[in-house]
Amino acid sequence: MSNKEVCLLLGATGVGKTLLLKRLQMIGLHGLGEMSAIPSTLPTVGTNLTDLTLKKKKVTVRELGGCMGPIWPSYFKDCFSVIFMVDSANIAQISSSCIQLLTVLSAEPLSNASVLILFNKRDMPCIMSLVEIKSLFRMDDIIASATQPITILEASARSGEGLQDVLSWLESIVVK
Numbered sequence: 001m002s003n004k005e006v007c008l009l010l011g012a013t014g015v016g017k018t019l020l021l022k023r024l025q026m027i028g029l030h031g032l033g034e035m036s037a038i039p040s041t042l043p044t045v046g047t048n049l050t051d052l053t054l055k056k057k058k059v060t061v062r063e064l065g066g067c068m069g070p071i072w073p074s075y076f077k078d079c080f081s082v083i084f085m086v087d088s089a090n091i092a093q094i095s096s097s098c099i100q101l102l103t104v105l106s107a108e109p110l111s112n113a114s115v116l117i118l119f120n121k122r123d124m125p126c127i128m129s130l131v132e133i134k135s136l137f138r139m140d141d142i143i144a145s146a147t148q149p150i151t152i153l154e155a156s157a158r159s160g161e162g163l164q165d166v167l168s169w170l171e172s173i174v175v176k
Helices: 017-030 066-078 091-105 130-137 139-145 163-175
Strands: 006-011 047-054 057-064 081-087 114-120 150-154
Touching: 006 017, 006 066, 006 091, 017 047, 017 057, 017 081, 017 163, 047 163, 057 066, 057 163, 066 091, 081 091, 081 163, 091 114, 091 130, 091 139, 114 163, 130 139, 130 150, 139 150, 150 163
Parallel strands: 006 057, 006 081, 081 114, 114 150
Antiparallel strands: 047 057
C-alpha cells in the first residue's frame, strides 16, 4: 500500500472513532439521507481498516484504538493524513487528548501529513463551545508551531452533523 492512501484515525477511547467510520461509509454508499439508524459500536481493541472511495480514489482509514496510544507511532510512517478526534463533551479527557495531539504533531514521520482535528459529540447537551475548547487546547499556539497543515472541524458522528465537511476535507487532501 503506498503512503498516499492511508489516513490514520486517532483519539482517546470513547470519542466516537468507530461510529465516525461507520457513518462515513454509510454516506459514501447512500448519501446523507441514511442518518436515522445509529449503528452499534464497541470500543476498538487493535485497529479497524475502512476503505472509502473519494473522487474515484480509494482511501484506507486506519482507526487505532484509544488504548493503543503508546504504540500509535509504529503506524505513523504509512500515512498521508491524520484525523484526530476529541470528545467535546468530556472535559475530564481534554488534557490527555491535548498531550496525545502534541505527541502526534511532533512525530517526525507525520511532519508533512495533513491533520484534521475533529471535535465530536456536538449533539450532546453539555458540550464546551469551540472557543472554550480551542482555548483549553491552546489551539492557536499548536497551529502556529506545527509543521503540518491543520484543519479544525466540529461534528456529531451520532447525528451526522458535520460529516459531509469531514468527507470534503478527506477529498481535498486526496486530490492534492
